[in-house]
Amino acid sequence: MSVPGFQDVLQGPFATYLVVSQQIGGDVATHSALVERAFQAQLQYLILASQSKAPTQAEQIHLLQPTSQHISAIQDFREKNRTSPYFNHLSAISESIPALGWVTVSPAPSPYVKEMNDAGQFYTNRVLKDWKEKDKKHVDWVKAWVQTLSELQAYVKQYHTTGLVWAGKGAPMAGAGVPPPPPPGCPPPPPTLLGDIAGLDANNDRSALFAQINQGENITKNLKKVTADMQTHKNPTLRTGPAPFIPPQQTAVTASKFAPVTAPAPIDKQPVFTRDGKKWLIEYQKGNHNLLVENAEMNNVVYLFKCTDSTVVVKGKINSITLDSCKKTSLVFDSVVAAIEFINCQSVQMQVFGKVPTISVDKTDGCQMYLSPESMDVEVISSKSSEMNVLVPKPNGDYTEYPVPEQYKTTVTPSGLNTIVVESKG
Known part of the structure; x- marks a missing residue:
């Protein structure tokens, strides 16, 4: 029933x-075609599992190549369309599509699917925020995708609780011939030390042992004396230790095989500063x-x-600003209508002179946000980020710095979960 259960997810x-x-339509429709191919590839893999025994690791890598290639194509499409108006839709799918990798997870693949579903929640929430008042189709789109992964999780929990179930040892790999005969058995192990000891005359061995111990002071007569030239504190040359081992000269093939592999130097791309219609690309x-x-x-x-x-520096009032994968970069702007977003950044800062309604910080380490008197009602939305500070202006022109919480405490209550901010002391 494993395959029909997965087909229920596809048809639901x-x-x-x-x-x-x-x-x-647009990029969302194109992206969904890639997603459909990935799910169909997984269906074929599950059909194979229902008819065959478990493959070797090398065979498994080969069989999973179609699914892996489709997942890569889904994520590459997002990277190539970062300026798309549906970028949040593409990101929600790209962040959660690795859920199809549950077939390689054991002993509990079901929680992995939920973890991937949660990974895309940041972007599905953005889709809801941006479109729920504009177009209900986008709300239905989010519900359908989240429900797809939720039912996939339930399917995995029901049919593959401890890992992907294969047909069993009796079934050969689909498309394979008769399996080769098993290799000849291993040679018997060598006699153990315990076996040698068991063959000794216990009484004679014990008496010889006690005879040695009962020598008294004579037991030290045969010990070798340590002379002055053998003492390291009197002979410094002994402290250097033995000479290091020098291996024999390697052949060219051996040397190249074990030579350290150095990562290729990153390629510097040409800087870009251009305007493409309504988009300014930097x-x-x-x-x-x-x-x-x-x-x-x-x-x-x-x-x-x-x-x-x-x-x-951005002059005038514009719709939105996004900083993606930037380091040690500063942004100064007048006003934005929608939001400013920091994604995958390090050590960045911004200063607004006018109005900014929303600041979004995602997967960013180090973000300084200087506000203006007109932006005191700003909403700061953060996720998977650290070292965030909001600097609020004072009447004398200085700023008061407030850290954005990074640590939380969650307790279980009869009504669900209760989460509070934990003040960092250090």
């Missing part, structure tokens, strides 16, 4: 996800503190990607 919420994806900037975005309109967006040790 997953089919709804595909239909709604086509209704939304990418791969290094050590550039003169980046200025001006004459921008309210429906424009600014996207920074992999900028290092740089400063960007």
